[in-house]
Amino acid sequence: MNPYLPIIILIAIAAVISTVMVVGSWLLGPKKTTPYKSAPFECGVTPLGSARERFPIKFYLTAMLFILFDIEVVFLWSWMAVFKDWVDAGSPMAAYSFWAVMVYMFLWFLGDLYVIRSGALGWEESTTLNPEKLKNTTEFEDETVVMVESQPAKVGI
């Protein structure tokens, strides 16, 4: 007999039970709707408007940077796990890997400096370190500035 059969039976039973519960409460339960009850969140507070409003993309930037830091730790952790063995064994890999990681950390540090310098962790929107760059640089008469203006952060309630 297939050793996975019990698992499949378990999944089937779980699916049946949950389906029966959901469908049963839907069929048997009384339905008395009021405007409050049919509101998206039935928590006493009237909804104020659409939840689909624009909000600063900063959250994503912070999340992305967090992932980068995460990966860095993963690298360092796996290196650390073998580094001590190499040192104890007097292996030439110890010095070699140390300098390899130092090069990596140096580049990492530069990137980190860039993140801080360009204000990626700040709350204000930043486009470039020198906004003059994005202005008109030729001798044309009109001085239309194409630039993302910094806006106060708008946070939904």
Add this chain to the structure above:
Amino acid sequence: MNSALAQPAPIPWEALLPLIAVATTGVVAMLIEMIWPRRSNDVIVWVCIVGLAAAAGCVVYHWNLPALESFGPRFDNAQGSVGGGLFLHDRFGQIIQLTLIATAFLTVIFSEGYLREKRLAFGEFYPLVMWAAMGGMIMATSRDLLIVFLGLETLSIALYVLAGLSQKDKRSQESALKYFLLGAFASGFMLYGISLIYGATGTTNVAGIPALFSLELPDPTAVNVAYAGMGLILVGFAFKVALVPFHMWTPDVYQGAPTVVTGFMAAASKVAAFAALIRFLDASMAMKDVWIPILTVLAVITMTVGNLIALAQKDAKRILGYSSIAQAGYILVAIVAWAKAKGMPNLTIGYETVAFYLIAYTVMTLGAFAVLSSAASKGKEGTLLEDLYGMWRRAPFPAAMMIVFMASLAGVPPTGGFFGKLFIFFDAVNANLVWLALILAVNSVISVAYYLKIVQATLRDPEVHPTKFAPVNVGLFATCFLCAIGLFAIVLFIDPLKSWLGG
């Protein structure tokens, strides 16, 4: 513990110097922008030019360094297993590296004028181009699938950012998002394929595939898994080089991205991905009974669909986008012919046809996009065919060069594009693929129609008097000139070039 006694693998640094040079140039360019953000990017541009020249110098200086099958550290320290170091060094890799360095070089030269006109002269553009080029170079010089993947991601992630450089432009945003989502999707396919290949062969190096198939009694499960992995990796590559039916992203991304980025993207990502693809196919020759028919079908539909849809386009960038799809089909014909020839006695076709066409493709595509980028003015840019009207008046030299590039893309003698296609044609005929060669020829004829449309647009007089345009900058002149020179130079030096490429 076994790993405690591991020895660091010796690294022939001279073979890695070009990579290091390009990466360092990118870092220095970023440092300049970070420490000293000036209004003009001239310093960064010069640093990049010098750095790329140095990288090209490194390649040329070590031109005759003996080829190394593999070197550098390896993922598995087990002795005696197949595979080897993460990098390799050979003539094909050098050629592709030089091509990518040249692509980045030409892009850097003509970008600054465009970026200023488009009001997005971000200093970050240059380091990103450097790192993208570095990613492509890594792809071309490794047989380890994980390193190829790493290079692919380095190339792609830089390009995702570059595609969205124009922050105020909805098209550019759309382009970046589309490219990112579909690119990530394709990377997922590829990574899954790599993991299956690893599962089947026990190594991430493609050398594991021939080793698996040369066993007397290969494990049938492993063989099946290897086939599945090969298929998934092919899907990943097909996305990257935009083969029909994996081409949907190409026109939108090409149209939305800033023109300089499109030019770089079209050239660099295709060259690098084809280089990596042909290396992978070379290693999986044992499975060629399966992938040759697949690639043949893909080549036929890629050429045909790309060319037919291009006929209906009204935007010059979209036309060039579909044209690049069709060009990928031509290169695929060369690859199929090369693979077919492997099994035939007294016929050897090397990488040289593919390499030659890739070089020609790079030069003419980049040149065409460079000319298109001259349409940017005062933060706006028109890329519709109507926007090109009157170009011969405001920019006579680029317009003239456009004729050359279009002639080459269409395959009119005596340009590099013509000879590239001719070699592909001969290869296909020699490999008993006459019907495929005929389809290629018919497609070239179809393609003339839309290339002529662009030429005609540049030579037409506008109906409305054009708005003021900035004078064409020196960099654009230089790029057009160098690309045109390159197109004829590769024809003049065809014999030494082919013997190098084949070597």
